[in-house]
Amino acid sequence: xxxxxxxxxxxxxxxxxxxxxxxxxxxxxxxxxxxxxxxxxxxxxxxxxxxxxxxxxxxxxxxxxxxxxxxxxxxxxxxxxxxxxxxxxxxxxxxxxxxxxxxxxxxxxxxxxxxxxxxxxxxxxxxxxxxxxxxxxxxxxxxxxxxxxxxxxxxxxxxxxxxxxxxxxxxxxxxxxxxxxxxxxxxxxxxxxxxxxxxxxxxxxxxxxxxxxxxxxxxxxxxxxxxxxxxxxxxxxxxxxxxxxxxxxxxxxxxxx
Amino acid sequence: xxxxxxxxxxxxxxxxxxxxxxxxxxxxxxxxxxxxxxxxxxxxxxxxxxxxxxxxxxxxxxxxxxxxxxxxxxxxxxxxxxxxxxxxxxxxxxxxxxxxxxxxxxxxxxxxxxxxxxxxxxxxxxxxxxxxxxxxxxxxxxxxxxxxxxxxxxxxxxxxxxxxxxxxxxxxxxxxxxxxxxxxxxxxxxxxxxxxxxxxx
Numbered sequence: 370x371x372x373x374x375x376x377x378x379x380x381x382x383x384x385x386x387x388x389x390x391x392x393x394x395x396x397x398x399x400x401x402x403x404x405x406x407x408x409x410x411x412x413x414x415x416x417x418x419x420x421x422x423x424x425x426x427x428x429x430x431x432x433x434x435x436x437x438x439x440x441x442x443x444x445x446x447x448x449x450x451x452x453x454x455x456x457x458x459x460x461x462x463x464x465x466x467x468x469x470x471x472x473x474x475x476x477x478x479x480x481x482x483x484x485x486x487x488x489x490x491x492x493x494x495x496x497x498x499x500x501x502x503x504x505x506x507x508x509x510x511x512x513x514x515x516x517x518x519x520x521x522x523x524x525x526x527x528x529x530x531x532x533x534x535x536x537x538x539x540x541x542x543x544x545x546x547x548x549x550x551x552x553x554x555x556x557x558x559x560x561x562x563x564x565x566x567x568x569x570x571x572x573x574x575x576x577x578x579x580x581x582x583x584x585x586x587x588x589x590x591x592x593x594x595x596x597x598x599x600x601x602x603x604x605x606x607x608x609x610x611x612x613x614x615x616x617x618x619x620x621x622x623x624x625x626x
Numbered sequence: 627x628x629x630x631x632x633x634x635x636x637x638x639x640x641x642x643x644x645x646x647x648x649x650x651x652x653x654x655x656x657x658x659x660x661x662x663x664x665x666x667x668x669x670x671x672x673x674x675x676x677x678x679x680x681x682x683x684x685x686x687x688x689x690x691x692x693x694x695x696x697x698x699x700x701x702x703x704x705x706x707x708x709x710x711x712x713x714x715x716x717x718x719x720x721x722x723x724x725x726x727x728x729x730x731x732x733x734x735x736x737x738x739x740x741x742x743x744x745x746x747x748x749x750x751x752x753x754x755x756x757x758x759x760x761x762x763x764x765x766x767x768x769x770x771x772x773x774x775x776x777x778x779x780x781x782x783x784x785x786x787x788x789x790x791x792x793x794x795x796x797x798x799x800x801x802x803x804x805x806x807x808x809x810x811x812x813x814x815x816x817x818x819x820x821x822x823x824x825x826x827x
Contacts, residue, residue, distance in 0.1 A: 391741035436741050480738055483792055487722035488715060490790055491781060495712055498782045500695035501683070504642055523751070523758050523769075 644688025729770035
């Protein structure tokens with residue numbers, strides 16, 4: 370028996386965004402829509418259309434606008450070399466310098482067209498792979514040797530940056546007059562454990578994560594573990610600590626039931 | 627007593643990264659990586675013979691156990707999510723440039739795309755599709771980028787040779803030939819030469 374695939378007829382939603390990835394993307398688009406052979410780039414037509422598009426584009430930042438303008442300048446310069454009115458259909462004649470510039474532009478366009486095609490190939494490949502599922506995460510213990518090949522100073526710098534910005538974000542905050550005492554925190558954890566089997570260290574600390582509170586909570590947890598009232602485990606380095614009821618708690622609970 | 631082929635099946639099931647033929651040889655104490663490849667081949671046939679929902683696929687220089695595309699609809703249901711995160715078009719184009727011209731510097735990439743690629747590259751680094759390969763001895767000593775094994779795995783490529791051939795400047799870099807390991811020195815499969823490449827340190 371074969372099952373019918375669910376959602377076999379998924380409605381496809383197409384969103385068309387009239388935005389180009391860069392000046393070359395726009396130029397290539399113009400060539401494609403006009404069915405222009407890249408080897409004979411008609412400067413006149415393309416320049417006018419390019420400038421028309423440029424007016425319609427809303428730039429998000431100066432840098433991307435700059436990239437578009439550089440190409441616009443190149444095109445205008447080339448067009449200026451063709452100022453003499455030519456007959457429709459007559460080949461455009463450029464001087465040596467202009468021709469070199471046009472050839473360079475053409476080469477860049479070709480290169481970009483290739484990249485776009487390859488990007489499309491990768492997209493198709495990615496879509497194909499999205500239909501295949503691997504096991505999400507092996508349960509094998511981690512290898513003893515840490516593979517260093519994919520780590521870099523850059524990643525380290527990035528992690529550090531993240532920490533710094535995180536710190537900065539919560540820089541202005543009220544000063545806690547007095548941190549809770551270890552005893553208070555112990556009582557709090559015990560009462561929390563009465564209503565639940567396990568809880569996370571991070572939830573006990575709360576969102577503020579003040580150093581004093583962290584220390585007090587940690588001391589309270591250690592004390593509870595020592596007294597056998599709670600158990601704590603951390604499955605991964607720097608991961609969250611899972612707090613569970615201690616054996617005695619479990620026993621007394623069972624006894625009262 | 628399990629047969630070697632069953633052990634290979636278990637290895638592929640238990641590992642969340644592609645398992646190289648050489649690694650199978652090592653674990654099973656085989657005499658050559660070709661023997662490991664033959665076992666994987668047998669396993670593949672076994673799956674094909676009973677129309678299994680699983681398949682052994684070669685990617686990133688090793689073998690992975692994957693579900694077949696035909697069962698994807700049910701898995702999507704199981705995961706309660708329609709699609710998985712895809713890379714954007716600019717990201718894919720940038721990735722294509724890095725893949726073909728590696729190591730490629732940001733100025734190289736910017737020049738081809740005609741726009742600044744900094745944000746896109748950062749994103750690709752975060753997704754571990756590319757990594758920094760070093761610095762270019764050019765003004766400003768820009769970073770050089772190369773693709774990672776995760777890239778090959780994510781796109782289901784055995785090695786860089788699986789990328790489509792293109793003419794002109796975007797030539798595929800020659801796969802780095804790694805000296806064959808002692809076990810299979812005599813029987814190196816020429817077709818798998820590139821498979822050793824991503825494993826280099």
